[in-house]
Amino acid sequence: MSTFQPRIAIVGGGPSGLALGQLLHQRGINTTIYELRPKPTQEELAKPSGMLDLHEESGLTAMRECGLWDKFQAAVGDCSESMCVLNPGGAVLHTDEGGLESRPEIARNALTNLLLENVPPGMIKWNHKITAVQSERNPTTGATEITLAFGVHGAAAYDFVVGADGAWSQIRKLLSDAQPIYSGAQYVTATIRHVSTRYPHLAALSGTGTMSALGHGNALMTHRGPHDSIRLYAALSTPDEHWAATAGLQDKTAADVKATLLGSALLFANWAPALRDLLATACDDETRANPGAAPDIKPYYMLPVGHRWDHRTGATLIGDAAHLMTPWAGEGVNLALWDALDLARVLLGGPVGTDTDAALWQGALDPRLREFEKDMLSRAQQKASETDENRKMFLSEDGAERMAGFFKAFYDMASAEGVVQAH
Structure with missing residues (x-):
C-alpha cells in the first residue's frame, strides 16, 4: 500500500503562491499552481517594475527558507533604503537612511524571477482561468473535495485548495461574501x-x-x-x-x-x-x-479591515485574497510571504502514512488550519489598520508635515532609548 499524498492546488502564481509551492516541493509535497496569466518572458521580467521592501520577520525569512538568500542579495541594490519627504513646494522636511532595521528593496519582477527559477517545470499551469469552484463531500470516502473548473482546460478535484489569487479571488467565494471596496x-x-x-x-x-x-x-x-x-x-x-x-x-x-x-x-x-x-x-x-x-x-x-471567515474544510486563503490592503505601509507582499511560510509549516505537519486517507488527513489538518487562519487574520487586521492610518496621513492636506512629524517622533524615541541617532 502506498503512502497517502494529498492532492493540493494553489490558485495564483504571485509571490505567495510561488513561495508556498516551492516550500512544499522542497519537502516532498507535490502541488499544482494555477495562474490566470501567461508565463512571463525573460524580457518582460527584465523590465523596470515596482520596488518591494522585504521585512525580517516575513519576506526576508521567506527568502532564507526558500533557499534563495544568496540570489536575493545579488538581486537587490537598485534602490537604497534612504528616504526623503518633501512638501508640494519642494522643501525637504525629513531624510533618513533606512530606519532601525534593514529592509532591502527588490524589484517585483526580480522577486518573481527568483521564485520562478526554483519552481519545478510543470508545477505551474499557465493561462488557467477559474470559471467555477465547487465544494462537496465525497459520499464514498467522506472527504471534502474541491473541484476547480477551467473552461476549455476542463476540471480537477483536490483535497485542499489555497486561494492565493489576489484581490478578486475566485477561491474566496467558497469562504466569504466579502468584496474589495x-x-x-x-x-x-x-x-x-x-x-x-x-x-x-x-x-x-x-x-x-x-x-x-x-x-x-x-x-x-x-x-x-x-x-x-x-x-x-x-x-x-x-x-x-x-x-x-x-x-x-x-x-x-x-x-x-x-x-x-x-x-x-x-x-x-x-x-x-x-x-x-x-x-x-x-x-x-x-x-x-x-x-x-x-x-x-x-x-x-481593500478588503474591510478585520475581514474574517468561518473555517471550512478543504480550502483557505493567503495574501491579498485573504486581507487585501492598500500599499501605504509596504506590508502586502510581506504578509503574503509570511502567510506562505506559516501555511507550509501547517501542511508539512499533517499526517502521512499507509493508514492515512483524505478524510483522516483533512480531519487532522482542520484544527491546525483554524489556528493558522486565526493568527494570520489577527496580524493582518493590525497591519491593515496601520496601513489605512498611513493612507489618511499620506493623502491629507498637510501630508508632508504629518509624515515628517511621525518620523521625528519615531527617531527621537529611538535615540532616547539609545537605539539609534536621529538623522
Whole structure:
C-alpha cells in the first residue's frame, strides 16, 4: 500500500503562491499552481517594475527558507533604503537612511524571477482561468473535495485548495461574501529609464532610494529601480472610483494624462517646478518607451479591515485574497510571504502514512488550519489598520508635515532609548 499524498492546488502564481509551492516541493509535497496569466518572458521580467521592501520577520525569512538568500542579495541594490519627504513646494522636511532595521528593496519582477527559477517545470499551469469552484463531500470516502473548473482546460478535484489569487479571488467565494471596496485613491504610474545620464537633476531630486512629496490630498512618490530608473507614482484622492473614465483618459497615453495632472489646481498644477518637471518627464518617457500603450491608472481597493471567515474544510486563503490592503505601509507582499511560510509549516505537519486517507488527513489538518487562519487574520487586521492610518496621513492636506512629524517622533524615541541617532 502506498503512502497517502494529498492532492493540493494553489490558485495564483504571485509571490505567495510561488513561495508556498516551492516550500512544499522542497519537502516532498507535490502541488499544482494555477495562474490566470501567461508565463512571463525573460524580457518582460527584465523590465523596470515596482520596488518591494522585504521585512525580517516575513519576506526576508521567506527568502532564507526558500533557499534563495544568496540570489536575493545579488538581486537587490537598485534602490537604497534612504528616504526623503518633501512638501508640494519642494522643501525637504525629513531624510533618513533606512530606519532601525534593514529592509532591502527588490524589484517585483526580480522577486518573481527568483521564485520562478526554483519552481519545478510543470508545477505551474499557465493561462488557467477559474470559471467555477465547487465544494462537496465525497459520499464514498467522506472527504471534502474541491473541484476547480477551467473552461476549455476542463476540471480537477483536490483535497485542499489555497486561494492565493489576489484581490478578486475566485477561491474566496467558497469562504466569504466579502468584496474589495474602493479606498478613495488612484495611482498613475510611469517610469523614467537611464535617469542618471539623461536627467541627472531628476536623479538628484529622487535620491538613491525613495522620495515622497505629499500635500493637498495628493502625492508624488518615487523609487529608484533597475536600468537606473525612477518609478513614479502619482497618487490622487478622489471619491470617483472610475476617475480615469470620467476624465476621458482610458484610451489616451501617459503623455496625455500629463496635461490633466498638471492642468488642475486640485491635482499638481501649483506644485514646485521641480516636482512638475519630474511628473511631466515620467509621463513623456513612459509614452516613448511604450508608444500607443494605455496609461497605467489604477484605483486602489481593500478588503474591510478585520475581514474574517468561518473555517471550512478543504480550502483557505493567503495574501491579498485573504486581507487585501492598500500599499501605504509596504506590508502586502510581506504578509503574503509570511502567510506562505506559516501555511507550509501547517501542511508539512499533517499526517502521512499507509493508514492515512483524505478524510483522516483533512480531519487532522482542520484544527491546525483554524489556528493558522486565526493568527494570520489577527496580524493582518493590525497591519491593515496601520496601513489605512498611513493612507489618511499620506493623502491629507498637510501630508508632508504629518509624515515628517511621525518620523521625528519615531527617531527621537529611538535615540532616547539609545537605539539609534536621529538623522
